Amino acid sequence: MKRTPLLAGNWKMNGTLSEAVNLARDLFRQIGKPSGREVLVAPPFPVLTCVAAEILPAGYLLAGQNLHWEDSGAFTGEVSARMLVETGCSHVIIGHSERRQYFSETDASVAMKVGAALRANLIPIVCVGETLAERENGQTLGVIERQVRGALVNLTRSAFPSLVLAYEPVWAIGTGRVATPEQAQHVHEAIRRLVTALSDESSAAMCRILYGGSVKPDNVDDLMSQPDIDGALVGGASLKADDFARIVAFQS
């Protein structure tokens, strides 16, 4: 089954309004309109609307970096799924390891956020990944299984084909230490088996699984040559237009 590769840039808490608009313009200058692959950017909330104006006409996709599980209400500082949709988002990143680590997100809150995204027709990009200690203790697949099952516990079968999962080993995020293509493929294959068990073979064959963790121009080709790696979730390198353009132009 041929899945359209998805190259996603997570800008995290970087970029003032003018910087974000300049980056979006630079990206378009360098990437143009990609064919046969999808390009997505996830800027900070305050700049979503302005970045949308730059990138949606080019056919790129827009994502929020987080959302609240309620549709509205007294939740100071939070953002709802419908708010993201109105800015032009089609996707939302959920359960990034920085949110789990610094903002106490749990498998249960991730599951509620996935539910909120789907109610608003936003496609969730659900992040999972083990810490270095968990990998060294041989717990990688157990941790991944717990996180995937926890996040998708309430998913109906029809939601699986468009779902995006991102395998992001915590020890590889922002460290310059990338998983080898074989290490990543091993986990991606396990995730796809798990998604098959939770849905069915054809849904699992359509679901995209991104790799994230120090993806750079010089390692993207090898990663993308693996059969179960369907794209990349890129942090640091997505802030440099020429690096991200090279990642989008991966060869495998």
Ligand code: PEP
């Ligand atoms: C990320 O934060 O999702 C990420 C993968 O970051 P980096 O590419 O900088 O490791």
